Amino acid sequence: MDERLMTPLKERTEAERERGAVATACGGPGPAAIPEAPPVSERTYERLVLENEGLAEEVLRTYEQLNVIFDVTAQVAALTDAQEVKRLLCDRLCAMLRAQGVWCVGGAERDEDFLLGDSLVCGDCPIEAGAHAGVAELARAVRAAPTGRRVQVRTIPLTRAICGAAEAQLMAGPLVDGEGTEPLTVCAVRCKEPFTAGDMMLLDSVLTYGGHVLRNLNLVERLKRTSFEAVRALVNAIDKKDRYTCGHSERVGILARLTGRELKLPAEELQDLEWAGLLHDIGKIGIPEEILNKPGRLTEAEYAIVKEHPQMSYDVLQPVASLSRVLEAVVQHHENYDGTGYPKQLRGDEISLAGRVLHVVDVFDALTSHRSYRAAYDVDRAMKIIRQDAGTKLDPRVVACFATVVERLQRSRPPELEELFGTPVQESH
């Protein structure tokens, strides 16, 4: 065995120096591939040692960066929340910089707001109470820095004001998470050893990469919001057409989501339920206004036309690929559990769970709304009717969950439902 390979690096290189030879740091693939180097002078040797260490540091830094990028890339597909991405970045930065703390603070207008809202603190070095002004000053300095020198290590007095510890060093840089908005400021605190140029590069590259990820997430979020708002506008147009159902679709959307949550459905299905609720009556756009707004009861022929609206809703939404998951519930929202509904007289499990939820919620909102032929029922009376229909027209399991939701809403409710639950409407028998 080659004894040389077991001696620690320093002793070994010294031994090699005595022999006037230096092993090449980046030798061949196997242990046999250390070529004999020509004799070198003391100065050349020192330079080579420094170069070697510098290269090794570079490799360490690159490995660290690569790992953060692997981590973030692997997890980012599962992370849809910007706050979670920020937490992941800060946690990883804290570990790789061996920092006592990493903070991510928002771009606030007033100094005293700087540690509120989106601020995120990782590690075990809290921001001092009353450090708002210091953090605000830091954020301003980071924002004002020229592009090439965005990461900076801050002066000691400022560090003391922010984190209290006299010996602490503070390094900060911007995290640009959106277009046209003030960047966030990410700062790391380390007490033991000063930050190096390598640490600054590390922070810079993580913040640059993290910024790309966050900007993409925010863009997706904005697109989602825009399409949701467009759908709401369309739904409002339908609700306006039928003066008896003003706000109906919105309420059905909210109540369907709450009922879905009570049924322990996954988040994605809750979103679908809300969209299905918002859109279920969109087919009413094809029903003549004089029928929709007719005072008094409908004739059989008129009722037959009204009964076409679930299929019309389906037809309207069918070309929209992103809404394909809500189509089934929309077309089924008048199917009865006992097979007496329309349009297809489905029964029991033939009706999707979302369809059954939508039906219960739709009936409830219809009962609690004014009609041309009757005033609105109050919540208790509506629930009594719904409970009577459980097992016949309505799925009893859904009714039970919906009843729980209603009971909870009677105690406290979102503002959108204030009108529905807040002021019990007088019954007219």
Add this chain to the structure above:
Amino acid sequence: MATILVAEDDLHILRVISLWLKRNGHEVAEARTGPEALARLRAGGVDLMVTDVNMPGMTGLDLLATATAEGLLPRGAIVLTSRCDQQEIADAVRAQGGLVHPKPFSPSRLLATIEHKLGAPAAPAAT
């Protein structure tokens, strides 16, 4: 101060790991083949091993199995392996009480794992 044996046939990676561990206060022994590493372990005084998988003479997995059977690793071992074959190797390593770190390794994570295995953070090296 703990002594850590680094077994790695790729010289520049061996040097990088060595430098990193020394800088953080650990004594480092180096080996570039499986048999060398085993001989160093048998010579005694090693607390923990960081090993590559593919090495001449003996793989890191065989090395780990032999060393574990002989009770040569009081604080266990960390096996470095490239990301693509991580999954298959992970179970074999865990069965021997070792931990797997992907290559290219994260220096901070490797250090954290080592210090966790050693029970307490080692004192920083004098500069």
